[in-house]
Amino acid sequence: MSVHKNLVLDEVRKYHQDTxxxxxxxxxxxxxWPSGAVLEEDDRVALVEAALDMRIAAGRSSRKxxxxxxxxxxxxxxxxxxxxxxxxxxAVASLTSHLLEDRRLRPGDEVITVAAGFPTTVNPILQNxxxxxxxDVELGTYNTTADRVAxxxxxxxxxxxxxxxxxNPFEVVEMxxxxxxxxxxxxxxxxxxxxxxxxxxxxxxxxxxxxxxFYPAHHLTMGEGGCVLTSNxxxxxxxxSLRDWGRDCWCEPGESDKCLKRFAYQMGTLPxxxxxxxxxxxxxxxxxxxxxxxxxxxxxxxKLDRFIDARKRNWQRLRDSLDGVPHLLLPEATxxxxxxxxxxxxxxxxxxxxxxxxxxxxLEGRKIGTRRLFAGNLTRHPxxxxxxxxxxxxxxxxxxxxxxxxxxxxxxxxxxxxxxxxGSSVREFVAARG
Numbered sequence: 001m002s003v004h005k006n007l008v009l010d011e012v013r014k015y016h017q018d019t020x021x022x023x024x025x026x027x028x029x030x031x032x033w034p035s036g037a038v039l040e041e042d043d044r045v046a047l048v049e050a051a052l053d054m055r056i057a058a059g060r061s062s063r064k065x066x067x068x069x070x071x072x073x074x075x076x077x078x079x080x081x082x083x084x085x086x087x088x089x090x091a092v093a094s095l096t097s098h099l100l101e102d103r104r105l106r107p108g109d110e111v112i113t114v115a116a117g118f119p120t121t122v123n124p125i126l127q128n129x130x131x132x133x134x135x136d137v138e139l140g141t142y143n144t145t146a147d148r149v150a151x152x153x154x155x156x157x158x159x160x161x162x163x164x165x166x167x168n169p170f171e172v173v174e175m176x177x178x179x180x181x182x183x184x185x186x187x188x189x190x191x192x193x194x195x196x197x198x199x200x201x202x203x204x205x206x207x208x209x210x211x212x213x214f215y216p217a218h219h220l221t222m223g224e225g226g227c228v229l230t231s232n233x234x235x236x237x238x239x240x241s242l243r244d245w246g247r248d249c250w251c252e253p254g255e256s257d258k259c260l261k262r263f264a265y266q267m268g269t270l271p272x273x274x275x276x277x278x279x280x281x282x283x284x285x286x287x288x289x290x291x292x293x294x295x296x297x298x299x300x301x302x303k304l305d306r307f308i309d310a311r312k313r314n315w316q317r318l319r320d321s322l323d324g325v326p327h328l329l330l331p332e333a334t335x336x337x338x339x340x341x342x343x344x345x346x347x348x349x350x351x352x353x354x355x356x357x358x359x360x361x362x363l364e365g366r367k368i369g370t371r372r373l374f375a376g377n378l379t380r381h382p383x384x385x386x387x388x389x390x391x392x393x394x395x396x397x398x399x400x401x402x403x404x405x406x407x408x409x410x411x412x413x414x415x416x417x418x419x420x421x422x423g424s425s426v427r428e429f430v431a432a433r434g
Contacts, residue, residue, distance in 0.1 A: 005049075005052055008052060009045055009052075012044055012045050013041055013044075013045060015044075016040075016041045016044045016045075017041070025418060027366070027421050028366050028367060030367060030418075031367050031369065032368045032369055032408075032409065032414065032418050032421070032422065033369045033409055033411075033413070034343060034369040034370060034407065034408055034409035034411075035216070035217035035343065035371075035409055035411050036217065036411055036413050037216035037217075037413075038411070038412045038413045040299075040303075043296055043299045043300065046296055046299045047295060047296050049295065050291050050292045050295035051292060055290075055291035055292065056290060056292065057253065057288075057290055058080070058252075058289060058290060058291060058294070059252075060291070061291040061294035061295045061297075061298060062080050062288075062289060062290070062291055062293075062294040064294070064298060065078075065298050065301065066078040066079065069227060069229075069297075069301065070229060072301070072304070073194075073204050073205065073210070073212075074202055074204075075210065075229040075231050076230070076233065076236070077229065077230055077231070077233065077236035077239075078227050078229045079227065079228045079236065079239050079240055079243055080225065080288065080293075080297075081226040081227060081243060081288070081289060082225060082287050082288065083215070083225065083226045083287075084120065084191045084212060084213020084214070084215060084225075084226035084227075085120040085123075085226070086226055086285075086287040087191075087211035087212065087213065087226035087228045088123075088124050088161075088187075088189060088211050088226075089120075089123075089127065089285075089287070090228050090242050090243055090285075091124070091161075091187050091209040091210075091211050091239070092111070092124035092125060092127075092128055092130070092161065092187065093124065093127075093128055093242055094209065094228075094235055094238040094239045094242060095158075095159060095185050095187075095209075097238045097282060099238055105130060105159060105185075107128075107129030107130065108129070108130070108131060109157075109158040110131045110132075110133045110156040110390065111125045111130050111132055111133065111157075111160065112135060112149050112152045112153070112157060112160045112161075112162075113132050113133070113134060113135075113160070113161050113162060114137050114143075114162055114163075115135070115136065115137075115377050115379055115395045115398040116136075116137050116142065116165075116373060116374075116375070116377060116395075116402075117163050117165070117374055117378065118163065118191075118375060119375055121161060121162075121163050121189045122378060122384075124161075126388075130158075130159075131388050131389060131390060132387075132389045132390075133152050133157065133391075134378070134390070134391045134392070135149060135151075135152050135391075135392050136148060136394060136395050136396065136397050136398055137397055137398060137401070138397065139397050139400065140330075140332045141165070141170075141331070141332055141333070141334045142166060142345060142373065142405075143164070143170035143171070144162060145170075145171055146174035146175050146177075148393065149162075149175060149178060150178055151392055151393065152390075152392035152393075153184075154390075158184060158185065159184055159185040159186070160178075160179055160184055160186050160187070161186075161189060162187075163188075163190075163191065163193075164188070164189070164190060164192060164193035164196060165373075166192055166331075166341065166342040166343045166345055166373075166407065167192045167193045167196050167311070167340050167341040167342040167343075168193070168196070168333060168334055168339045168341070169196050169197070169334050170334065171334065172188065172198050172206045172207075173199055173206065173336075176206040179207075179208075185207075185209075186207040186208055186209075187207050187208065187209045187210070187211065188203060188204050188206060188207035188209070188210045188211070189211050190203050190210050190211060190212050191211060192213075192218065193339070193340060193342070194218070194220065194304070194308075195219060195304065195305075195308035196337065196338065196339045197337065197338045198337045199336050200338075208230065208235060209229070209230045209239075210228070210229040210230065211226065211227070211228055211229075212229065213225075214227070214293070214300075217342075217411075219304065219307055219308065219311070219340065219342075220297060220300040220301060220304060220307070221296065221300055222289065222293035222294065222296050222297045223293060223296065224289075224293065225289050225293045225294075225297065228243075237250070241281060241282045242284040242285060242287075243284065243285065243286075243287045244286070245280065245284050245286055246280045246282035246284025246285075247277070247278075247279070247281070247284070248280060248281040249277045249278075251277060256277060259276070262275065262276045263275060265279060267279050267281065306412070307412045308340045310411075310412035311341045311342070311410055312338075312340065312341060314341075314344075314410035314412075314414055314419050315339075317419045317420070317423075318408075318410060318422060318423055319331070319344070321419070321420065321423030321427070322423055322426060322427070325427055326352075326430060326434060327348060327349045327351075327352035327353070327354070327434070328346050328347070328349070328352075328426070328430065329347040329348075329349065331345045343371070343407035343408065343410060343411075344407055344408050344409070345405060345407040346407065347400065347404050348404045348405075349404075350400065350403070353433050353434065354429075354430075354433040356403065356404050356405070358429075358433075359406075359426070359429055359430075360406055362425070362429045363408070363422075363425060363426070363429075366421075368421070368422055368425060369408070370406045370407070370408055371407055371408075372405070372406055372407075373401050373405045373406065373407060376399075376402030376403075377398040377399050377402045379391065379395065380399075408422055
């Protein structure tokens with residue numbers, strides 16, 4: 001490392017220390033965000049160092065992160081993307097590839113998912129000409145069940161894509177068995193659940209494909225960013241092609257002829273010997289991440305265990321604080337799971353002597369940030385009303401979530417004092433109206 005570079009990075013460290021703030025929590029004045037990134041000195045240094053090296057495209061940091069993250073998640077391959085939303089798009093689109101032959105998904109095929117979730121789990125289904133089949137979720141866990149999914153399987157069903165709700169695993173062992181029994185693909189949307197386990201095994205290791213987000217709200221951050229993981233090498237190759245413009249070539253930018261036959265291919269109706277770096281086997285995208293993002297991801301990855309522990313500790317502290325408070329349904333871990341929680345979700349009893357909006361307004365007035373359980377019932381949103389879809393059973397719980405549910409933060413940036421203030425504020429509000 002050059003002398004000048006060392007000097008710059010030393011100044012970055014000093015700058016970080018100078019801008020940390022006093023860290024004093026003032027109840028009712030200090031913002032308690034529902035989610036956020038925990039960014040430390042080494043994160044800032046890593047970003048600046050990558051910028052000094054002008055690593056502005058995907059390169060060595062991206063490849064290193066992919067390798068380390070795949071190993072951490074127990075999967076053979078990981079492909080970085082520019083967002084978790086893009087990861088979901090790639091995961092679903094990969095199942096439509098001609099390389100899957102008779103197993104490929106085609107327009108009009110059905111994909112089972114839940115109505116109460118985030119749109120980017122559902123959007124890729126529609127964007128690929130497929131039909132979402134919506135099922136309801138359980139209150140308390142906010143996940144669907146294998147029984148509900150089983151009832152939704154029909155002659156056109158080809159895949160299942162479900163998110164682990166707010167870090168709480170769904171019945172993924174049973175869901176994977178259901179997929180195997182019916183020859184369906186299973187995609188785990190693990191964006192909120194990195195580090196969660198079911199039957200002692202990491203979520204994200206059961207499906208054919210798994211997606212992760214590195215948006216600042218999530219367990220690790222790259223600012224923006226996401227990842228598609230799989231242990232199926234054929235699917236991994238398809239994901240890579242779709243992510244990288246649809247190229248057939250697997251050489252990194254700046255590399256060539258790793259297959260030792262760059263000018264010996266004949267594909268499609270192209271002339272024999274056409275440059276393999278410019279042969280396209282999929283209608284793809286450019287959804288790559290950059291080394292700037294990956295450099296941040298690498299430092300964040302070293303802290304993952306600490307972040308997971310903090311989320312679990314904060315969730316349990318708030319759960320203990322609110323135990324027994326009337327008129328509120330408190331969250332419950334799915335049986336046989338150990339969640340790496342994303343947030344702390346509350347549902348106000350429809351018969352409570354106060355409305356959800358009143359409690360939310362009270363908390364927001366105390367600078368305690370709240371969020372809805374994402375879209376609530378997606379089928380009620382203007383974007384989806386006229387889209388092709390099928391509903392199996394009622395969506396009664398999804399409607400209750402739309403009207404009565406919200407969540408507050410438990411992310412690692414919150415202190416015990418902040419968590420206790422959230423709990424005491426909820427208790428104070430309910431007691432005054434109880």
